[in-house]
Amino acid sequence: MRDCSFSLASATITALIGPNGAGKTTVFNLISGFIAPTSGLIHFKDERIDGLAPYRIFRRGLIRTFQVPRQFRSMSVIENLMIVPSDQAGENFWSAWLMPSRIAAQEEANFRKAQELLDFVRLSHLRDEPAGNLSGGQKKLLELARTLLADPDMIMLDEPGAGINPTLMRQLMENVETLRRERGISFLLVEHNMDLVTESCDRAIVMNEGRVLADGAPADVIARPEVLEAYLGGRRARG
Ligand SMILES: Nc1ncnc2c1ncn2[C@@H]1O[C@H](COP(=O)(O)OP(=O)(O)OP(=O)(O)O)[C@@H](O)[C@H]1O
Numbered sequence: 001m002r003d004c005s006f007s008l009a010s011a012t013i014t015a016l017i018g019p020n021g022a023g024k025t026t027v028f029n030l031i032s033g034f035i036a037p038t039s040g041l042i043h044f045k046d047e048r049i050d051g052l053a054p055y056r057i058f059r060r061g062l063i064r065t066f067q068v069p070r071q072f073r074s075m076s077v078i079e080n081l082m083i084v085p086s087d088q089a090g091e092n093f094w095s096a097w098l099m100p101s102r103i104a105a106q107e108e109a110n111f112r113k114a115q116e117l118l119d120f121v122r123l124s125h126l127r128d129e130p131a132g133n134l135s136g137g138q139k140k141l142l143e144l145a146r147t148l149l150a151d152p153d154m155i156m157l158d159e160p161g162a163g164i165n166p167t168l169m170r171q172l173m174e175n176v177e178t179l180r181r182e183r184g185i186s187f188l189l190v191e192h193n194m195d196l197v198t199e200s201c202d203r204a205i206v207m208n209e210g211r212v213l214a215d216g217a218p219a220d221v222i223a224r225p226e227v228l229e230a231y232l233g234g235r236r237a238r239g
C-alpha cells in the first residue's frame with residue numbers, strides 16, 4: 001500500500017471502489033486495527049489510531065462490518081442485539097448482588113433498544129428466529145443494527161450489497177441515509193454496484209494496486225479514463 005491518503009468529513013457517505021484485489025478490504029483492516037500499518041498515520045476525531053487494538057478503535061466510535069457477516073447463528077435475532085456491552089451493571093458480580101433492580105432495569109432498557117433497532121431495519125417479524133436462518137441480505141441488516149448498539153460516529157461497510165436482493169439493498173441504503181441525516185454518522189462503504197454508488201454516495205474514492213487513483217463526485221470519478229482502464233486491466237488480467 002502506497003500513496004493511499006484521504007480524509008472523510010462527518011455525516012457523509014463515501015464509497016471506496018476499485019477492481020478486485022485493489023486493497024479496499026486491506027484499508028478497512030488498517031483503519032479498524034485488524035492489521036497494523038508498517039508506515040503512515042491514521043487519525044480519527046483528531047487523534048491517532050494507527051496501531052491501536054481493534055477494541056480500542058471500536059470504543060472510540062469507529063465500527064466496521066465484515067465482507068462475510070458474523071452473526072451468532074444459533075442465537076435469535078433479538079438476542080444478537082442484546083449482547084451486553086462490557087461497562088454495564090450486569091457484568092459485575094458485586095453489582096449483581098447489590099443492585100438486582102438496577103440490572104432488571106438495564107435488561108429492560110436493552111430489550112427496548114434491541115426492539116427499536118429491529119424496527120429500524122425492519123426485521124421485527126423475525127425477532128425470535130435463529131440468526132442463522134436469515135437470508136444474506138437480512139444478515140446484513142442485522143449486522144448494521146448491531147453496529148448501532150455501540151453508538152458509532154463512523155461505520156465502515158464492506159460490500160453491503162454482495163449477494164443481497166435489490167429491495168433489501170435499497171432498504172439498507174435508506175437506513176444508511178437516515179443515520180447520516182439524523183445522527184450525523186459517517187459511512188465508508190465498499191461497493192461494486194456503480195449505479196448504487198452514483199445514487200447513494202456523496203463521494204467515491206477509487207483504489208487500484210494499493211493506492212488512491214481518483215477521488216471525487218461518483219458520476220465524475222467513474223467516467224475518468226484512468227479509472228475505466230483500471231477496471232478493464234483487472235478484467236483482462238483475470239482472463
Ligand atoms: N497484510 C497484508 N500484507 C501484504 N499483502 C496483503 C495483506 N493483506 C492483503 N494483502 C494483499 O493485498 C491485495 C488486496 O487485497 P484486498 O482484500 O484488500 O482487496 P479488495 O480490494 O478488498 O478486493 P475484493 O474486491 O476482491 O474484495 C491482495 O493481493 C492481498 O493478497
Ligand SMILES: [Mg+2]
Pocket residue numbers: 024025026067
Ligand atoms: Mg475486499
